[in-house]
Amino acid sequence: MDKIVSHKDLVAWQKAVTLACKVYAASRQLPRDERFGLQSQLRRAAASIPCNIAEGSARRSRAEFLQFLYVARGSLAELETQYTIINRLALLGDAGATLEEIAHVGRLLNGLIRSLVTSGRTAHARACTPTVRRSAAP
Template identity: 40%
Template sequence: MAKNYENLNIWKKSIDFASFIYRTTKNFPREEFYGLVSQIRRAVVSISSNIAEGAGRGSKKEFSRFISIASGSLNEVEGQLHIASNLDYIKKEDFEKVLELIKDRGSMLGGFQKFLKK
């Protein structure tokens, strides 16, 4: 498989997404930094990490499995941000933006997974 994951558009977009999430969560209440913020950040970092790890595997089947894990992490971020939104930790416009980004990244991951399964 392609070991040079840094050339994959989905990996680049996942890095940009992680940066956006880090900036978004830096203003959450201090008491959430070892709770919700930590969970969100771990999940968002997991997306690019699983893409990179999958790229280093020897087969499309293995790579596809790691793309599936990355998709699960993306869903985890979405669920956690819904909680943050309900608690008014995130501005409405930032929440709407993040939902757009999640939809885009989810579509990309799904399309890439279909490509790998061919």
């Protein structure tokens, strides 16, 4: 695996940007009476996901990064709820496919979170493990 240099190297960020672009394009097709309410909520939630991944990755600590990933996951849940409503009301034709993409981004985010939590525990365990000193040879 290549080294992660910036948020742009994270697959979760890449897929979240793709999802946000799709949501922006699809929201143009909403009925006129939904354009100022639901459209703006959809766009805000969709853009929040990659933005929080990017901001978190630029922070100094793993804990801060995790906090921003949790916020991104919250925005993803909000977007999923909005798309579930859209799907049930049949406001957009591709809502089902978008729900699948949302689930995929969710799996990527959860994997990234799990990776950071696990590596943090491993690092903590290594730091707390007593080292055995060997006596010098006589």
